[in-house]
Amino acid sequence: MLDQGVHPNVITFNVLIDALCKMEKLEEANLLLNLMIQRGVNPDIITYNTLMDGYCLAGKLDFAGDLLASLQNKDNGPDVVSFNIMINAYCKNWKVNEAMRLYREMIAKRIKPTVITYNTLLTGLFQAGKADEARELFGKMQFGNIAPDSCTYNIYVDGLCKNDCVSEALELFHKLESCKFEFSIKVFNSVIYGLCKTRKLETAWELFYGLPNKGLEPTVVTYSIMINGMCKEGRLEKANDLLIEMEEKGCAPNVVTFNTLMHGFAQKNDTQKVVKLLHKMVEKKLSPDASTVAAVVDLLSKDEAYLETLKLLPTFPVQVLPK
Template identity: 50%
Template sequence: MALKSSFRSSSFSRNPSMKDNISSFLIHSHNFTTSTSKKELSCSFKNSLDQASLAKFLKENCRSGKFTLNEALYCFDYMIDSQPISPISSFNILFGALAKKKHYYDVISLYNRLNSTGLSLDFGSLKIFINCLCNIKRVFEAHAVFGKILKQGFSPDAVTFTSLIKGLCVERKIMESMELFDKMAVVGCRPDVITCNILIDGLCKAGRINVALKFHEEMTKGNEESGVFCKPDVVTYTTIIDGLCKAGLVKKARELYLEMKGLGISPNEVTYTTLIHCLFSLGDWENGKSLFIAMMDQGVQPSVVTFNVIIDQLCKKGQLDEANKLLEMMIQIGVDPNVYTYKILINGYCLVGRIGDARELFDSIARKGYGLDVVCYNTLINWYCKNKMANKALILYREMISKGIRSNVITYNTLLGGLFLRAEVKHAWKLVDEMQLNGVLPNPRTYSIFIDGLCKNGCALEAVEMVNTIVTNKFALSLESMNSLIDGLFKAGRFETAWELFQKFSQHENLMPDIVTYNILINGLCKNGELEKANELFLYMEEKGCAPDTLTFNTLMSSFLKSNEIPKVFELLHKMADRNLKPTECTMSLVMRSLLKDKKYHKYLNRLPQFPVEKPL
């Protein structure tokens, strides 16, 4: 069968590269201010804008955040076209309000338009501009604006430095952020607790947890020599506790939790949730549960995130009834569940096989006013596919498409796996074409699933053709795919093709054979009666630093026993003992039966090696 479209001639060959697509998207998605007409913008206001309504907008709407982007853009046009032009302070209020709503690209575009008018920008304007640039990872440009601040004779304050330090931390330029922090003291600018917290967060995210702990210690002691004058607050402790938890240092995290309480700093909902999640992740259910009770006793209201963490843990433990009781409790105390709460419960029901309850909850989400998304659908589709109900999975997929919910590569990978599990190869090919029509690009996992599915359904030659297409188009091929293909070729009786494929791809650095590869090859060679070649491969894999496992030894020994090559079996048994490996009971039974057939079995029994004794559970 000739490979069709993306799989048969690679979907990527007919589409721009992903990098080009992303670049194109960024260019077009950030050109906000030129794509909307003034007429469209003005319709957001009930009446034509005048100075009085502008003043009201700046004073009330901008400070409260109750405005749309279109309204802000229309105000800017009115302000810049006014005669005389509005004062810079008015523009600063507008820019600041837009920045708070994270319209960073718009602020930058408007800033450039304002700059072209010749109106002198003040310190406030430049600070807002720096903040916006740092938030979109354009720190280099932000430093240029910082230079402009110094050139114009302004003295940078803690807010300016904090924006730059935050930008450097986001870009993982931790050394530069620490150097900038040190410069604050040199120019006589005292960092505040917000600056320190941002630096600690950056250190933790960069894996510099020890440096973060030292910095925290300096804050606690008030080390003026290092330029640290402020004391840690609840955000400081929560940030570093989160960093410690993510680094697996839960003991130290709990020490800091007790320390902050000792200093009279009350942990907040985020502090408790961080520690509870960490304890659950480490399997410490009891301490996590105790901390939740302590949280409630201290009068700290758990958030929906806190409840989601605990409900998720209960679902993973299979305790769905307890999870539902907690759901009822959160509603009773006034915490509304969100769509993630229901996703967790749906997944929990699927994990224990309660698909009826999962579907009922799934259907109830829409009735409750929550929007179903692709994750909700994928959860149920995955369960149906794993349980060989691909037909029901496809019905759910069609429903999702009909509701305008965009499927993703996970959706298609799951469906393909389910179709191959039911040997519906033709339907899988059709789904690939549909995947392309919906603009979803395959990923390496897609190719692995398809190659494995073809091989397991007797289509090894089609799988070879697909691999050739992937290689020709210079896409990454996973070792998992290669292992599936080699296994499929052996099972199809294509021994020479499998061996050639192994020799060809074992030369690639990214496709170095692993224990799975060698076990497939050794098993295939043994079944084909090529014991010497299998044994040579066994020695070769050891030379290449790939240690054989119990399966490798058992496969070889079983084959040597069938051909009555007892010395070879004993050689392998001793090698196993040297590696603290133990043959399976089935293999040892075969060994003993073969030995008892030999007249000299007593001599062989004395040569049997001692294997490690498994400790009882």
């Protein structure tokens, strides 16, 4: 390009830096940043955000943080995307306090957070078990005239259910329902999970079987949640019926579904059912994981005829790891 007298502009450099970051060639991306500055091409905020995101994706949060700090001295400074990138990285790495520090810094600098900012922070706070702080942030979001979207409500309802605030989640769910809010299947999964967790199985059943009336179909996650709820209540045959039902309706069970059922039957020392489920996994070409192994070990440890049981176990295909 340079040999032909064509000089790359900031857009060209940004595309190249983005490509290098996606290939995790961060050293080369940084060298390219220095080259563009040497050639008198001023990097824009997209350049810095791209490189910052690259560092975050590679887990190099210190480098990304230093880059964000260096932007404070630039004429335009960081924008909302810059902060969102770092907040997302901190939350994903269980550093929600750092994420909240950046949120407060945004507010102080009069950079208005977006719905993405709030969704990311709510996810991080609930993940860290900070339900009270999540409630406070949800209130600030509404006070700041940032309208929650379907993703926000899904995060909020799910977070409440997983942090033992099921009644509050249900209250919000019913309030939204009365406002004709269109829920995704993810919200229903969260509510059904909360109901099963608090042993309100009949209400969970009503929601579960009412999904088609709302134009929704249960997913493998929905079925797995219901199967887990049944297993915890000792209703193993009903749980097994659900496995059969989901297959008949074209919803393929995954390893989590099978593990849930196997753990339930293993606790009841039902060797025959566990072995049958293992063979079914082989038929469906599903690979066992640590939870599958744990269920089998649990069963064998309580089985006096474990040597005979071992002969009944299927052989799973050997998984070749990519080089």
